[in-house]
Amino acid sequence: MELRVLRYFLVIAEEGSISRASEVLHTTQPTLSRQIKELEEELGAGLFIREKRKMVLTKAGMYLKDRAQEILSLSDKTTQEFINQRKQLFSGHISIGCVEADNSDTLSMILEEFIADYPEVTFSIFSGTGEDIIDKLDGGLLDVGVLLKPISTEKYEYVSFPMHEKWGVLVETSSFLAQKNDLEPKDLKGVPLLAPVRKDVQKKFANWMEQEVDDLTITGDYNLIFNVFSLVENKVASALTIEGAIAHRQTENLRFIPLHPPLETQCVFAWRKNIMFSPVVQELIKRMNDAFRA
Template identity: 60%
Template sequence: MELRVLRYFWTIAEEGNISRAAELLHITQPTLSRQLMNLEEELGTQLFIREKKRLILTEAGLYLKDRAQEILSLADKTEKEFENQKKQLFSGVISIGCVEANSSEVLAGLLEEFISEYPQVSFNMFSGTGDDISEKLDKGLLDIGILLEPVQTDKYESISFPDKERWGVLVQKNSFLAQKEGVRPEELYGVPLMCSARPEVQRLLEEWMSVPINEMNIVGTYNLIFNVFPLVENQVGAALMIEGASLNLKNEQTRFIPFLPEVSTECVFVWKRHRVLSPVTNAFIKRVAHAFKA
């Protein structure tokens, strides 16, 4: 006999009416009626006498109601005690590194929910490049990292974010490229470009343009995109980046133009393989895995 079914029976007994009980339990009346019939069949006895619009408990029903009250009260008390104990004992700090991408908003939502449930938990947030975050993960200075592909993940356990990031160029709003809905490789030939210093990103650009990096008009490289916005505004060059980084900063003097054909990559949630993590970190990883599977 399940606790759920006992709760259904007890609510019906209290209300004396299937419709009102179904409303309180937030289930349909036919479902509740079927559950009651199954319970009576399981116990081999009638629990209610149907009189007009009211249900009257039989002797067996009265006995079961008393026992159900005891069982449900004990179950509720036990569950509450475990919940209180979990909130008191479950504490610690999670150190997280995150690149500039839309994934930061997803991470913020998950952290807000987690910390609301476990008020003893706190976090340290580090923003940086993928290389910075990988280095700190390897040294044990970070528990978790949010990295942007292309990235080497063979030494990490990883979970892919559900949404992909589009690549393109950030241009000044008066640039001829700003009028386009998408930019093709041939339209960037000779255009002054600023690109990430990461070799993986430069290879991505080479593959899309089908041109070696040393034959492009690369006027500069950067690590954090925040520093590039003033350069784009002053038309020093167009900056290669992901769409999420431009949306987060919401600069009215610039515009993001996606690549055509489209190039998209995933953000990945990573932690060091074979490293012993704290219970708090493990619980947060499980929360993320569950959220992304939902």
Template identity: 50%
Template sequence: MEIRMLKYFLTVAEEQNITQAAKKLHITQPTLSRQIRDFEESLQMTLFVRQNKKLYLTESGLFLKKRAEEILTLNEKTEQELANYQQTILNGQISIGCVEAESSHFLAEMLEEMIADHPQVTFTIFSGTSNDIIEKLDKGLLDMAVLIEPAPIEKYHKLILPEKEIWGLLVSTEHFLTHRETVSAEDVLGMPLICSSRKEVRTMFCSWGGFDEEALTIIGKYNLIFNVISLVENKVGAAIAIKGAVAERKNKIKFLPFVPEMTTNCVLVWKKEGILSATVRTFIKKIEHALKA
């Protein structure tokens, strides 16, 4: 006796009409009629009689209705208890790739909450370039990743994280622009620049400034901003970067945001075709809930 058939039976008993019951169950009327007929045949008893265009339960039907309600209540209670039990014993590891960004603070808060709720869960964070992180994500070495747009993420599920990433120019405190609070497109023309090695970022920057990349004086490229801070300090060049990647640095540098403002989203991504553990799925649901709050 299938749970599905008991649900069909109880819905017909409640609606007293096959057509209305079928609509409620989101199946066709002929399908439901056939299912009820086959159900009666398998039980070798008549469950309904038709009177005045309505279906009424027979004595056997009344008996089954009481038992069906008990069975479905027990089934629902069992499913809920199993879900609660699974919640209490979540364990395993969450592996996350993360770029240097403002949104890393949000990720840290979510991990703190996850560990508090499920003490047996552990995590591994891999820091690197977007290209390195995406490669590991594709190979299944990471469960998810925090990336900065623009990025090639069409083949992933994504959640947009709350903090916008602000782009600007990282200069030495002895740079001739250090007295300024912002930088315009005109300011960077002719200036020695150190840019991201990612083509998408350079394209976005050129679109912001309205100039061709060939018109810029790009003296070097980097994958991690940490590697070029000393070059900026020594006035070798000014680096195009996001505020979140340098906000905690105590070096002799200053971050000047671009005007007009140039911002991008930070996103949490995971493979569309990937198989996620219960622990990772729970963590993603926790983040989804936090973003909707």
């Protein structure tokens, strides 16, 4: 005996007509007739006396009506209690670390939906380098983080965002490099560069250049690209960066030029292994897994 069929039965009993009940329930008359017939067969008793213009409950039908109301009331009450418990459960705070990248927009979209579903949840976002975020993840100061690959699989679980981040060089518009549509390794030989502080990023770039890291002309390194803009504008050096980090910040004096052949990386949403997170953090991780796990 299904709850759905009991609801059908109660509406028919209330309306006194299968045709009117079908309008209320937005289903067809044959469907309701079939469901009631199967219910009568299951119970071994007739539930309605079918008169010309009205369906009247039999004695068995009146008994079932009372019991069905009790059953559905208990079902609705139980469902509501779980909803109330869920609302209570999903209130809390999430601490999120995020590197400068295009995929921060992806995080924003997920958070928008999450907060709409759980308005009592609050969050804080820490912007920094991958090293800063990893340090805070390891120290328990952040729950989750958006990082650029590569990332340690020994300490972290993660899902990869589908959008790839494109590497290039931020140059001052009067630079000879600014006249090019893309930059090949030969174009950057001996060019003073400001590079991200992460050694694995510098190594990735060195491999693309077919050089050793020590042979690169790195004038300085940086953690946040914002601090580099004035250095590039004043022609101290050009800056190796991903396009997403500067997409909404370029000025008329600066230009981003992609590398060719393309050098790309992915962002990941990462969290520490073997940690008992709060229910609200677990739910956010589940949503990220559902959205992006291949």
